[in-house]
Amino acid sequence: MSVLALGLNHTTAPLDLRGRFAFSLEQIPQALHGLRGRLQRAGAPEAALLSTCNRTELYVADQPGDGRALLQPAIEWLAAHGGVAPGQLMDHTYVLEDRGAARHAFRVASGLDSMVLGEPQILGQMKQAVREADAAGTLGSTLHQLFQRSFSVAKEVRSSTEIGSHSISMAAASVRLAAQLFEDLADINVLFVGAGEMIELVATHFAARTPKTMAVANRTLERGEKLASRFGAQAIRLADLPQRLQEFDAVVSCTASSLPIIGLGAVERALKARKHRPMFMVDLAVPRDIEPEVARLSDVYLYTVDDLSQLVQSAGEKRQAAVQQAEAIIESGVQSFAHWLDQRATVPLIQALRAQADDWRAVEIARARKLLAKGEDVDAVLDALSRGLTQKMLHGALAELHASDASQREQVAQTVSRLFLRTTPRDPGRDER
Numbered sequence: 001m002s003v004l005a006l007g008l009n010h011t012t013a014p015l016d017l018r019g020r021f022a023f024s025l026e027q028i029p030q031a032l033h034g035l036r037g038r039l040q041r042a043g044a045p046e047a048a049l050l051s052t053c054n055r056t057e058l059y060v061a062d063q064p065g066d067g068r069a070l071l072q073p074a075i076e077w078l079a080a081h082g083g084v085a086p087g088q089l090m091d092h093t094y095v096l097e098d099r100g101a102a103r104h105a106f107r108v109a110s111g112l113d114s115m116v117l118g119e120p121q122i123l124g125q126m127k128q129a130v131r132e133a134d135a136a137g138t139l140g141s142t143l144h145q146l147f148q149r150s151f152s153v154a155k156e157v158r159s160s161t162e163i164g165s166h167s168i169s170m171a172a173a174s175v176r177l178a179a180q181l182f183e184d185l186a187d188i189n190v191l192f193v194g195a196g197e198m199i200e201l202v203a204t205h206f207a208a209r210t211p212k213t214m215a216v217a218n219r220t221l222e223r224g225e226k227l228a229s230r231f232g233a234q235a236i237r238l239a240d241l242p243q244r245l246q247e248f249d250a251v252v253s254c255t256a257s258s259l260p261i262i263g264l265g266a267v268e269r270a271l272k273a274r275k276h277r278p279m280f281m282v283d284l285a286v287p288r289d290i291e292p293e294v295a296r297l298s299d300v301y302l303y304t305v306d307d308l309s310q311l312v313q314s315a316g317e318k319r320q321a322a323v324q325q326a327e328a329i330i331e332s333g334v335q336s337f338a339h340w341l342d343q344r345a346t347v348p349l350i351q352a353l354r355a356q357a358d359d360w361r362a363v364e365i366a367r368a369r370k371l372l373a374k375g376e377d378v379d380a381v382l383d384a385l386s387r388g389l390t391q392k393m394l395h396g397a398l399a400e401l402h403a404s405d406a407s408q409r410e411q412v413a414q415t416v417s418r419l420f421l422r423t424t425p426r427d428p429g430r431d432e433r
Contacts, residue, residue, distance in 0.1 A: 006074050016292075020287070023051035046061035048129055048139060053284060109122065130147045193253035195224050251280070253285060264293045267300060
């Protein structure tokens, strides 16, 4: 089998371009079917799609051959989704094959390729991507092995190294930035827009600082109420957000919306009503939830995921020893997966050999039964059956020996010797009998 990984992330593409290639969970099943339909024309039966705030990656697996044959249709499909030319997309993507693809997947799962070094969220997001591919029927045995080994490697990295012990998450970074702006976080009102895992993490970090009030705005009020109840917060309708925005000193947003939900005009009106008291805003969504023009307002402090990444890099410098340990674990996992992948390449041959042997056996058994039905001696029939099978098994090897020229004969002879003249372990019991 051949495995190919194609993607773009926070190191290869700017935020706005990444936003063009983001997939919500609801979009992934249909996207996978469309992707596989495109790739099947190139012969690829397996596909998985990972889409997070910081990356969009395709993993595909094909029958033995040139995995690069998958690249062009995959690029064209992804470029069409983002509404850009394939050439423009290629300027911001990375393409990895077989060992490289495995190494990348293992590093992603272990948090080594994250914007926040060692962050654990990506592992859950990868597991969700696998579930989506499995439900869509695009997860075959090769990608299943790749991802299960990714999870195993990530678990070993977590348990054997300190890669995540000093990790500063995006959520913690948001609180740190807010604390730099406001004298006391206990005196501010905080609004969370969205009700997903990231907002839950941010709300947990803010709740530890006991702000004056907290509120959750979500498109589905019931889900917003469920999250709000965990933190003693108020739930409000997303549709009411423009009228309520002025009430909040800090706004953290992370939804799956394909378009901004907090516009420049709404923020300008909120600032006017607040008499230009500053607002702290964090946009953790990709694509953006908050229009980028909001950052130009003098009384707004707006941070994106890319801004926050710079805040957490210093913590990464303290974990270089742990990174080296993690890389060693990952490399061991890559070697193991590559060995498995090489073995998979021989599966069709093994299946063909077994089928051929079964055909020979069936022919000889049918012949033996006819002879027995005619009253032939049992020992003679068994002898004929064994000779028939032996001749069939040796025919190909003997034909190759006879057909090979002088330059090939020694190599063919060595191969035949290894295949047919291996000594078998002696059975001590036979000597005793």
